[in-house]
Amino acid sequence: MQLNHYLNFQGETEAAFLFYKSVFGGEFSFIKRYNELPEAKVTTQEKDYILHVSLPINEFTVLMGSDTSEEFCAQNNTPFIKGNNHYISINLDAHEEAEAHRLFSALSVNGQIEMALDKTFWGALYGAFTDQFGVKWMVNCQLNVNE
Template sequence: MRFNHYLNFQGETEAAFTFYRSIFGGEFSSLTRYGDMPAQEGLDLSETEKSLILHVALPINEYTELMGSDVNDKLCTPNTPAFVKGSNHFIAIILSASEQVEAQRLFEALSVKGKVEMPLEKTFWGALYAAFTDQFGVQWMINCLLEEHTI
């Protein structure tokens, strides 16, 4: 089973995924723009809207891809809630690093221009842990076990 994360942005998907690719490496396995869609009757997209990301996927490892898109209000249904940046208050992506150096690298890179809730530090559960929101409004947690710790 694969468990992937899908992020929505409003005009920032390309910048966000270029940023994430600089941290995680690799190449996009998919990148489609709204302008790549077949013409649809009644859907008139501006040149700016056509340049936005319809879907992008960045493989992180053989089991995980980070995916995303720019929300386009013209394609939303009446039941779709309006996009509000950073409104995913109770959803975070958790990265489990296997080495302290990697945990530090991920924290320093992903938190650039973001808001740190808890800096990377040792915890009572025997791990290095950090919580923060990146510059694109996505919440992250990093956890790196320092020793065998049972619950």
């Protein structure tokens, strides 16, 4: 299991991550925009927003982030508030699927589920929530490609 920091922005992810890259060095290991999302429901302005970016900091840490779309905020009743844009991301391997379910269930008790733990188009089991203490969490378990 790996714990990483996940930052959300509203249209500033690319600028922020180019800045972080200039500070920490390295190269993006992954970058995808909303216009690459199947059936994307975003405004014209948001089509070039960052859906997901990963910047490895060292062998143990990856700084990740994305832009939050207006549609996503409306659907999940979670308005974007600058400063409230940080998640702890739990990343697990395919053989840890049961642990992903356990952690999601245990940590989200008395919290608010933002996105139920479910299989995604990027080949992972993913879910997000705010725990009972107001801490935002993501659980991402990369599944085998053959599933």
